Amino acid sequence: MSLVSTLLPLDIVLGVIVYWLLLGLLALFSQNSHFITRYIFPAAAFGSLVLAAVAVISLGTPANFAVLPLGLPDLPFHLRLDALSAFFLLLLGAASIGISLYSAGYFRHMASGTLALLCFEYHLFLVGMTLVFLADDAYLFMLAWETMALSSYFLVTTDHAVPEIRRAGFLYLLIAHVGAISILMCFGVMQGGHGDYTFATMRAAHLDAFWASITFLLALFGFGAKAGILPLHVWLPEAHPAAPSPISAMMSGIMLKTAIYGILRVSFDLLNVQLWWWGAIALTLGLITALFGVLFASVQSDMKRLLAYSSIENIGIILVGIGLAIIFHSFNKDALAALALTAALYHSLNHSFMKSLLFLGTGSVLHATGERNLGKLGGLIHRMPKLALLVLVGTLALAGLPPLNGFVSEWLLLQAFLLSPGLPNSYLNMLVPIAAAALALSAALAAYVMVKFYGIIFLGQPREANLSEKAQDIDLHEWLGLAWLALGCIALGLFPVYIITHIDYVTQMLVGHNLGTTAQSGWMWLTPIQAERASYNPMILIAAIVLGVWGTLFVVKKFYHGRVRRSAPWDCGFPEQTARMQDTAEGFGQPIRQIFDLFFGVIREVPSPFDKKPHYHGATKDLIWEWCYLPIAKVNEKIASLVGRLQHGRIHIYLLYSFVTLLALLAFVR
Amino acid sequence: MNGIFLQIFQNLLVLLLAPLLVGWVNQCRAWLQNRSGAGVLQPYRKLVKLFHKDAVLADNASPLFRFTPYILFSSMWLAASLVPVIATDLPLSPAVDVIALVGIFALARVFISLAAMDIGTSFGTLGARREMLVGFLAEPALLMVFFSAALISQSTSLVTIVETLAQKQFVIYPSLAFAAIAFVMVLLAENARIPVDNPSTHLELTMIHEAMILEYSARHLALIEWASALKLFAYTTIGFSLFMPWGIAEAGTLKSLPLALFILLIKLSIAGASLALLETVTAKMRIFRVPEFMGTAFLLAVLGMLIHFLLGS
Numbered sequence: 001m002s003l004v005s006t007l008l009p010l011d012i013v014l015g016v017i018v019y020w021l022l023l024g025l026l027a028l029f030s031q032n033s034h035f036i037t038r039y040i041f042p043a044a045a046f047g048s049l050v051l052a053a054v055a056v057i058s059l060g061t062p063a064n065f066a067v068l069p070l071g072l073p074d075l076p077f078h079l080r081l082d083a084l085s086a087f088f089l090l091l092l093g094a095a096s097i098g099i100s101l102y103s104a105g106y107f108r109h110m111a112s113g114t115l116a117l118l119c120f121e122y123h124l125f126l127v128g129m130t131l132v133f134l135a136d137d138a139y140l141f142m143l144a145w146e147t148m149a150l151s152s153y154f155l156v157t158t159d160h161a162v163p164e165i166r167r168a169g170f171l172y173l174l175i176a177h178v179g180a181i182s183i184l185m186c187f188g189v190m191q192g193g194h195g196d197y198t199f200a201t202m203r204a205a206h207l208d209a210f211w212a213s214i215t216f217l218l219a220l221f222g223f224g225a226k227a228g229i230l231p232l233h234v235w236l237p238e239a240h241p242a243a244p245s246p247i248s249a250m251m252s253g254i255m256l257k258t259a260i261y262g263i264l265r266v267s268f269d270l271l272n273v274q275l276w277w278w279g280a281i282a283l284t285l286g287l288i289t290a291l292f293g294v295l296f297a298s299v300q301s302d303m304k305r306l307l308a309y310s311s312i313e314n315i316g317i318i319l320v321g322i323g324l325a326i327i328f329h330s331f332n333k334d335a336l337a338a339l340a341l342t343a344a345l346y347h348s349l350n351h352s353f354m355k356s357l358l359f360l361g362t363g364s365v366l367h368a369t370g371e372r373n374l375g376k377l378g379g380l381i382h383r384m385p386k387l388a389l390l391v392l393v394g395t396l397a398l399a400g401l402p403p404l405n406g407f408v409s410e411w412l413l414l415q416a417f418l419l420s421p422g423l424p425n426s427y428l429n430m431l432v433p434i435a436a437a438a439l440a441l442s443a444a445l446a447a448y449v450m451v452k453f454y455g456i457i458f459l460g461q462p463r464e465a466n467l468s469e470k471a472q473d474i475d476l477h478e479w480l481g482l483a484w485l486a487l488g489c490i491a492l493g494l495f496p497v498y499i500i501t502h503i504d505y506v507t508q509m510l511v512g513h514n515l516g517t518t519a520q521s522g523w524m525w526l527t528p529i530q531a532e533r534a535s536y537n538p539m540i541l542i543a544a545i546v547l548g549v550w551g552t553l554f555v556v557k558k559f560y561h562g563r564v565r566r567s568a569p570w571d572c573g574f575p576e577q578t579a580r581m582q583d584t585a586e587g588f589g590q591p592i593r594q595i596f597d598l599f600f601g602v603i604r605e606v607p608s609p610f611d612k613k614p615h616y617h618g619a620t621k622d623l624i625w626e627w628c629y630l631p632i633a634k635v636n637e638k639i640a641s642l643v644g645r646l647q648h649g650r651i652h653i654y655l656l657y658s659f660v661t662l663l664a665l666l667a668f669v670r
Numbered sequence: 671m672n673g674i675f676l677q678i679f680q681n682l683l684v685l686l687l688a689p690l691l692v693g694w695v696n697q698c699r700a701w702l703q704n705r706s707g708a709g710v711l712q713p714y715r716k717l718v719k720l721f722h723k724d725a726v727l728a729d730n731a732s733p734l735f736r737f738t739p740y741i742l743f744s745s746m747w748l749a750a751s752l753v754p755v756i757a758t759d760l761p762l763s764p765a766v767d768v769i770a771l772v773g774i775f776a777l778a779r780v781f782i783s784l785a786a787m788d789i790g791t792s793f794g795t796l797g798a799r800r801e802m803l804v805g806f807l808a809e810p811a812l813l814m815v816f817f818s819a820a821l822i823s824q825s826t827s828l829v830t831i832v833e834t835l836a837q838k839q840f841v842i843y844p845s846l847a848f849a850a851i852a853f854v855m856v857l858l859a860e861n862a863r864i865p866v867d868n869p870s871t872h873l874e875l876t877m878i879h880e881a882m883i884l885e886y887s888a889r890h891l892a893l894i895e896w897a898s899a900l901k902l903f904a905y906t907t908i909g910f911s912l913f914m915p916w917g918i919a920e921a922g923t924l925k926s927l928p929l930a931l932f933i934l935l936i937k938l939s940i941a942g943a944s945l946a947l948l949e950t951v952t953a954k955m956r957i958f959r960v961p962e963f964m965g966t967a968f969l970l971a972v973l974g975m976l977i978h979f980l981l982g983s
Binding site: 547 | 721722724725726727728729730731732733734737740741743744745747748762764765766767769770773774776777779780783784787788789790791792793794795796798799800802803805806807809810813814817820821824825826827830884885889893958961968971972975976978979980
């Protein structure tokens with residue numbers, strides 16, 4: 001146990017953890033909502049800033065270790081800050097700056113008692129996630145994992161008076177724990193009977209292919225439950241709408257990435273061997289998850305559910321990158337593995353910015369209008385122009401459009417696909433083009449979803465006049481938080497090479513290779529392999545578009561009178577035009593529902609022409625719930641009822657059971 | 671220096687030539703339908719007319735609505751300038767490869783769809799929904815077409831693709847054959863051409879592109895029309911680059927420019943006439959058949975790529 005006298009990055013990170021815990025306790029004891037929103041949340045954002053800065057510095061430095069004598073006797077906490085941890089700490093810090101700043105504005109009207117508790121849990125959640133990234137033994141990892149799961153459970157059930165929210169919270173807790181058991185078993189296999197649960201021992205252990213595969217599958221299942229990989233995604237669309245918006249942002253933007261971290265840590269760092277079919281499984285699962293997520297996102301009418309399904313999609317895309325990296329790595333094509341892994345990590349970082357931004361944006365809409373249902377919103381760009389602009393950035397980024405950040409990671413991933421011919425496995429050679437096609441399809445569908453999301457909330461006429469009239473634009477703190485995240489989306493899109501030089505440390509650690517993009521053609525040119533093979537320069541792209549727009553505006557202003565007349569919308573001369581004639585959320589999603597009919601369980605009640613009070617009802621159900629979960633529940637119930645037969649509530653029957661058991665024991669054990 | 675000169679030349683060339691292509695297609699169509707037609711210069715006259723009018727904006731038009739035509743115009747101009755039309759030595763080309771090119775088309779599509787939803791009319795949202803419906807299948811299909819070519823030339827840079835394909839002797843790649851059919855289908859759909867949409871009608875319940883731009887007038891409409899022309903031009907020249915790359919001046923020698931320009935004009939007139947013929951002999955589809963049409967294009971493109979992976983050629 002030696003804490004070095006000079007301040008290591010790890011010490012500063014531990015300092016931030018203690019600082020956050022103190023802030024949480026301070027909030028708990030102050031019970032003053034003005035104090036909490038005005039001082040504690042901005043202070044938390046400052047902690048995040050320090051964390052992000054330290055993480056950036058420690059990416060390039062060798063791993064730091066620490067052993068804290070805090071746990072059980074003989075079972076101290078092992079901590080380690082290496083490149084992989086540092087990258088995810090950077091993600092955590094950078095995204096939570098925006099979320100904490102936003103929270104300072106968002107929670108200002110909350111009752112102080114609830115807020116104090118929420119603020120405490122919020123900081124505990126942050127601490128839990130930070131420790132997950134730092135843990136270097138299975139014991140601390142599980143402890144931090146559970147802290148994270150439980151604190152987020154309580155955050156999700158902030159409005160626990162509502163039965164649906166309690167139900168959503170329960171589902172979340174259940175699946176989180178099914179996953180946790182699987183992770184625990186995965187660590188159990190990896191320690192291989194040594195009784196030593198440090199990651200260092202696991203790295204040193206040599207598992208044979210069978211046990212390594214068991215470990216990988218357990219990890220994929222366990223972390224998949226947290227990430228929302230199919231079919232363990234069911235909690236996501238329930239829990240995200242239930243939680244307050246900053247919490248949804250935190251869960252979707254950051255917490256899902258802890259699962260990505262876990263998969264990477266286990267499969268690239270702790271396990272020594274990698275088999276190609278692990279990658280094929282991850283790739284296939286990722287694609288199914290991505291397509292499923294985006295299809296369901298397109299038919300949602302609740303804006304937060306829509307974003308939750310979109311998170312499932314993005315996790316799928318990240319998993320595709322990881323799967324591809326495993327495939328390449330197992331065939332010793334490390335340069336390509338580094339490319340695929342860079343794409344996955346880059347997309348994780350992107351998603352934490354853009355999804356946090358959009359979830360926070362829905363929070364402001366919710367506060368301003370009290371509506372989560374897309375069908376009752378509309379026209380908010382006039383009432384909330386500041387919010388509309390910032391959300392537009394997130395929308396375009398999530399739709400994967402250049403020159404924003406979502407495009408960069410998809411570009412990298414597609415490049416990785418294009419470089420894959422020549423894999424020494426014919427099945428993979430068939431899988432890869434289909435996978436590339438499916439990925440392109442889900443990226444294109446994401447644009448559909450985002451047009452629906454933005455168009456229905458912010459554009460058009462207000463669908464319910466009374467709702468949008470009282471809407472007020474965001475306050476300063478909310479604006480700061482959102483603007484930070486929007487700036488992040490833009491910066492991640494415009495300076496990919498700078499970001500990738502930092503990701504290079506991670507890929508160097510995990511697959512022993514990096515892209516080294518700057519060395520090739522300078523900081524503006526993203527050239528993952530060779531300049532002749534592929535290059536992308538977002539600066540020139542945006543310069544060309546901005547110049548084009550500005551030049552056109554200038555020329556039009558110069559040579560044209562510039563007169564504008566306002567009048568009623570023309571709409572092909574159609575005289576009666578009301579807000580109810582616009583597409584609803586269901587209407588906009590209808591083509592997708594019709595084309596992909598097979599995947600949806602559609603319930604539709606259409607009135608007959610003679611109904612006095614016509615009533616229309618349509619809903620789409622998640623079929624996986626019926627195919628996977630209900631059968632399990634039924635089997636459980638059946639077993640329970642069988643077990644129930646043993647119980648009669650009469651004392652002599654229980655005595656008889658004891659007697660029979662004793663006899664049996666005597667007969668067998670002797 | 672040559673490169674910069676060529677780039678500027680190409681930028682101006684595509685800007686000025688794009689309406690001519692539209693005019694030529696319309697003229698050919700008129701001849702095929704036994705009409706005399708308005709002449710190939712009609713699109714220019716229309717642009718001039720629109721630029722002189724007063725812009726009428728709907729009461730509730732937001733800044734997004736006013737801004738979109740400019741974004742649309744400049745992104746389509748950029749897209750058309752990036753394609754190696756007469757020479758491959760373009761300094762802008764390495765900045766944007768084929769994937770980014772698809773991204774630029776998507777950017778334009780998302781903006782025009784958002785603008786269509788801005789006024790909140792029934793036609794506007796209808797058009798936006800249908801445009802995104804066509805787009806979400808056309809975009810991956812186009813990407814797969816590009817990938818088939820990129821796999822042959824080992825590069826996603828359009829310039830490298832053209833150079834590789836133009837230098838090789840004439841071989842029919844099976845993957846490119848599939849890709850070519852898929853590309854034509856995508857071209858028709860993305861440019862609001864006949865089996866999918868009809869560029870020459872208003873007030874039709876099956877309209878897509880026209881429904882989105884109903885509320886635009888004057889300079890905004892002119893910019894959108896010009897952008898559509900540029901888009902058709904970009905798609906046509908992409909088709910040339912992938913499937914008939916011969917005659918594009920390489921290495922940026924200025925001497926070969928006149929010949930390249932001549933060849934380009936011949937190719938454009940043939941392509942325009944074929945497009946007019948295709949539009950005349952086919953009938954417009956029901957809107958619900960469009961996903962099947964686009965799905966076929968997508969599957970053909972994927973099949974092309976799969977064949978490349980399986981045959982390794």
